[in-house]
Amino acid sequence: MATKKLTEKQLKSAYAELDALAGIQPPIVWLSQDQFERELHETVTDLVEPDDKFTDATQSVFDTLAEKFNNEPDVEDEPEEEDYAPVPVDTTDDEEEEVEEEPEPEPEPVKPKVKAATKKPAAKSPVKKDKTVDDKPKVKAAPKKEEVKQPVSQESDQPESATRADNFATIYLEGVPYTRKEWIKKMQDLYPKKVKNDVGARLHFNVYSKLLITLGKMKVTEDGKYVKA
Numbered sequence: 001m002a003t004k005k006l007t008e009k010q011l012k013s014a015y016a017e018l019d020a021l022a023g024i025q026p027p028i029v030w031l032s033q034d035q036f037e038r039e040l041h042e043t044v045t046d047l048v049e050p051d052d053k054f055t056d057a058t059q060s061v062f063d064t065l066a067e068k069f070n071n072e073p074d075v076e077d078e079p080e081e082e083d084y085a086p087v088p089v090d091t092t093d094d095e096e097e098e099v100e101e102e103p104e105p106e107p108e109p110v111k112p113k114v115k116a117a118t119k120k121p122a123a124k125s126p127v128k129k130d131k132t133v134d135d136k137p138k139v140k141a142a143p144k145k146e147e148v149k150q151p152v153s154q155e156s157d158q159p160e161s162a163t164r165a166d167n168f169a170t171i172y173l174e175g176v177p178y179t180r181k182e183w184i185k186k187m188q189d190l191y192p193k194k195v196k197n198d199v200g201a202r203l204h205f206n207v208y209s210k211l212l213i214t215l216g217k218m219k220v221t222e223d224g225k226y227v228k229a
Contacts, residue, residue, distance in 0.1 A: 003068040006061060008033065014061035015040055017054060022047060023193055023200035025164045041065040047203040164204040167191055172218070177225035180205070 008030075015028060015036075024047075028039045044062050054062070167190040171183060178186065187201040209226055212218035219229040 003071075004064050006033075006037065006064055010057070010061055011036055011040065014054075014058040017058045018044070018048075021052075021054075021196060021199045022203050023164060023191065023195055025204070037065055038069065041069050046207060049203070052199060164191065164200065165208070167201075168204065168208045172212075172228055175228045177221055177227035179225050183209075183226055 011033070012030070015024075018024065018040075019027070024043060028036060028043065030036050041062075044065070048062070164187070167187045170190060171178070171186050184198055184201045184205050187205060188195075188198045191201065209218060212229075213220070217229055218226060220226055
């Protein structure tokens with residue numbers, strides 16, 4: 001059964017709803033429809049949990065993307081070519097053909113070389129010197145106008161908006177053990193963008209904490225608190 005084709009409007013609308021809930025970092029940029037669909041599907045697979053709720057239209061887009069990319073056929077490996085050893089051919093019974101020797105060609109008589117008559121150099125005709133042409137007077141270029149330098153406006157010292165990764169790193173570098181709920185609450189408080197709920201902080205905490213635990217940079221204490229290893 002063919003997968004339903006999605007429009008650009010449907011894809012961007014579903015992404016906007018997901019971004020409003022989770023605050024996707026980094027954002028997905030539209031370069032082509034296939035690229036946008038693939039990155040949106042990967043983001044949903046990595047971040048969205050079964051308990052997260054979306055509108056029917058957005059959920060339909062996510063289901064369509066899952067049906068499309070989860071049913072992609074795997075590329076089968078091409079069978080390796082078997083090596084066949086060459087079969088030796090027995091030529092002992094074949095009669096050897098006698099090779100007739102061709103008579104060597106007789107050398108051709110060498111003709112004496114005749115010296116070519118040397119040509120006398122043609123007399124050079126006198127070259128008349130052209131009269132020198134007076135150079136035209138050079139026109140002085142108009143003086144360049146001094147460029148008026150515009151005053152450079154000083155850049156504002158306001159810091160850029162912090163991302164989810166910045167929020168997580170700030171709490172991580174404190175080295176203070178926090179439970180999962182406490183960590184998510186602090187990430188939500190540090191995030192400058194107003195969002196409807198803590199879905200974004202929760203999803204990004206799951207990804208970052210799993211990665212650091214796998215790399216041995218974070219540990220979970222006996223009382224279930226996450227802290228820098």
